Amino acid sequence: MANQIHPLSPKAQENLKKNAELRDKDNKFIKIQPSEKPVLEFNPEKIEQVEREFNGKKSQGYRYTVIDPNNGSKQEKYLEVGKRTSEDIDAYLVQGHTLLKIQRFGLGKDTRYHVTLA
Numbered sequence: 001m002a003n004q005i006h007p008l009s010p011k012a013q014e015n016l017k018k019n020a021e022l023r024d025k026d027n028k029f030i031k032i033q034p035s036e037k038p039v040l041e042f043n044p045e046k047i048e049q050v051e052r053e054f055n056g057k058k059s060q061g062y063r064y065t066v067i068d069p070n071n072g073s074k075q076e077k078y079l080e081v082g083k084r085t086s087e088d089i090d091a092y093l094v095q096g097h098t099l100l101k102i103q104r105f106g107l108g109k110d111t112r113y114h115v116t117l118a
Contacts, residue, residue: 030066030079032104032113039101039118040066040079044093050080055109062086069099080112088115 008016032038046065053056064079079102081089092100092115100118106112 028078029075032079032102034104034107034111037101037103038068039070039099041069042066042089042093042100043076043097043105044098046076052080052082061088064089085113085115088113092117 005108030038030040042080043065048063050062050063059082061080061082062083062085065076066079067074067076085102089100092098097117101116101118103114103116104111105114
């Protein structure tokens with residue numbers, strides 16, 4: 001039997017959209033896609049140091065509690081970053097700036113984040 005592509009009905013499309021929304025709602029971590037630029041509100045009282053593993057190597061990471069001010073839910077989520085990005089975020093937080101834009105560039109080991117005021 002050949003691999004056939006069947007167009008989705010509006011009901012099927014709606015079901016898949018609901019699944020994606022529920023998965024996103026249940027996910028406590030923010031994942032930033034390449035070239036995405038979300039604005040996040042950081043809570044400087046809720047920062048944790050965490051041990052992360054990437055490509056089999058353990059490293060120190062930083063977990064920030066954030067909310068997306070644009071989605072209206074005020075649901076707290078986590079943004080985990082490495083040392084360099086944490087330094088950039090902290091430089092703004094220490095000045096009292098909690099609303100920041102995070103832009104991701106690259107993939108895998110070449111991923112880097114650019115942090116600016118929102």
